[in-house]
Amino acid sequence: MSLRIAAVGDVHLGTDMGGRYRSHLTGIEEKADVLLLAGDLTRHGTLEEGEVVVEEFRDLPIPVIAVLGNHDHHSDKPAEIAAMMREAGIAVLHDDAVVLDVNGERLGVVGGKGFGGGFAGKCASEFGEPEIKAFVNHTKRIADRWRTALKELEADRRVVLSHYSPVNDTLAGEPPEIYPFLGSYLLAEAIDAEGADLILHGHAHMGTEKGVTPAGIRVRNVALPVLGRAYGVYCLNGDGRC
Amino acid sequence: MEAPQYVAARVQGALAEDERTNELGIRVDVRGEQLFLRGQVSCEERRELIADVASEAAPGLVVRNELTVVDVRTPEEEEKL
Numbered sequence: 001m002s003l004r005i006a007a008v009g010d011v012h013l014g015t016d017m018g019g020r021y022r023s024h025l026t027g028i029e030e031k032a033d034v035l036l037l038a039g040d041l042t043r044h045g046t047l048e049e050g051e052v053v054v055e056e057f058r059d060l061p062i063p064v065i066a067v068l069g070n071h072d073h074h075s076d077k078p079a080e081i082a083a084m085m086r087e088a089g090i091a092v093l094h095d096d097a098v099v100l101d102v103n104g105e106r107l108g109v110v111g112g113k114g115f116g117g118g119f120a121g122k123c124a125s126e127f128g129e130p131e132i133k134a135f136v137n138h139t140k141r142i143a144d145r146w147r148t149a150l151k152e153l154e155a156d157r158r159v160v161l162s163h164y165s166p167v168n169d170t171l172a173g174e175p176p177e178i179y180p181f182l183g184s185y186l187l188a189e190a191i192d193a194e195g196a197d198l199i200l201h202g203h204a205h206m207g208t209e210k211g212v213t214p215a216g217i218r219v220r221n222v223a224l225p226v227l228g229r230a231y232g233v234y235c236l237n238g239d240g241r242c
Numbered sequence: 243m244e245a246p247q248y249v250a251a252r253v254q255g256a257l258a259e260d261e262r263t264n265e266l267g268i269r270v271d272v273r274g275e276q277l278f279l280r281g282q283v284s285c286e287e288r289r290e291l292i293a294d295v296a297s298e299a300a301p302g303l304v305v306r307n308e309l310t311v312v313d314v315r316t317p318e319e320e321e322k323l
Contacts (some may be wrong), residue, residue, distance in 0.1 A: 004320060012284055020285075024314060031317060044264050074264060198323060205267040205282065218323055225267075225282040225312050233320035 003102055003157055006031065006062075008231040009038025009202020010223040012071065013052045022056045024230035029061040032233050033102045037090075038202035038222050039069025039113060039163030042081070050081035058088040063100055065091045067111050069163035069203060095145035099155050108155025110146055114164030114187050114201065115139040118180035143190040150194035157236050158196040165201045166191060169211025170221035174204050188213045197236055246272035249300050253277065256299035263288075263295050268309070270296070277303040282312045 006028060011021050028035060037057065042049035050072075057064050066085060068078050082092040091098045095112035117124050117139045126136040150158065165171055165183030174182060182204050191199060192215035199213065202223040209226055211219040222232050250270045257265045265288075269280040277300050283289050293307040 006317075014288075016287065017285065021314075024316060031320065044261065071264065220321075224284075224314065228313065229315040229317045231317055233317055235320050235322045237322075 002237040004032040005234045006231040007036040007200045007222040010040040014043045035064045037066035039067045040071045045072045045074040054088045097149040106155040108153040109159045110149040111161035114162040116181045117184035119168045119185045139184045143186040147190040160196045160199040162201040167211045172208040173206045253299045260295045278306045280308045
């Protein structure tokens with residue numbers, strides 16, 4: 001059976017935008033089996049905006065799995081927003097995994113916000129001041145948790161959902177000077193070590209949709225401004241047919 | 243006179259940190275008396291709000307608002323992987 005994954009990130013819903021995105025989700029069950037949200041669902045990460053997100057994505061005819069982004073952390077309420085979403089039946093990943101039965105296949109999704117640091121040869125190291133060490137260590141810890149979650153994942157199809165990018169391919173179009181704030185190769189390294197069928201991320205509004213990890217795993221930047229459509233649909237079945 | 247690079251950086255910082263905008267992906271360029279804003283935003287109200295915050299952060303400059311509103315299409319195609 002085919003497995004159709006709809007994905008979008010960076011919808012940046014404000015309190016003045018209730019219902020606007022929802023209108024694009026009508027009939028999504030005809031196009032996809034599951035919807036993945038790649039973070040930056042709000043503008044400022046307030047509880048009021050979290051409520052808009054909940055109303056926009058609740059009670060869809062297909063399962064919804066999300067991660068939060070940096071904007072969703074801005075008001076220091078990420079746990080509260082995640083709890084509101086979970087209450088409404090939306091799975092929210094925080095460096096862990098969820099497994100769904102879709103058309104008789106087990107779809108495993110691993111992920112979380114991710115973080116920055118840069119890409120191999122042009123990245124920060126855990127050296128020097130405590131602030132730099134903390135920055136790099138945050139990404140390392142996330143990558144380690146993803147590696148563990150992927151290692152323990154028992155599923156037929158494996159997808160990684162992130163906000164920050166694991167590769168620089170999908171950042172093309174962004175100023176190279178800000179790549180270290182857009183993602184980290186440590187995320188890709190962890191995923192490549194354990195294997196996955198697809199990686200989805202957002203965050204880089206001026207980037208490019210399609211990329212690949214060093215080990216050949218497909219990466220898709222599903223930030224709304226990059227897609228230019230309400231969501232991307234990616235069909236996984238291994239033989240190129242849907 | 244303040245160097246245009248510092249003015250652009252101040253405006254970019256204001257757009258990111260001002261609670262009304264919190265926009266990180268806007269390109270800001272200052273050329274003479276003109277301030278150019280480029281990038282994509284989600285709606286027309288936001289486009290105007292960003293220009294207002296930029297104008298407050300750089301009074302005296304003429305704001306050229308070249309931001310575009312993202313046109314969200316209904317997905318028609320799927321990619322087979």
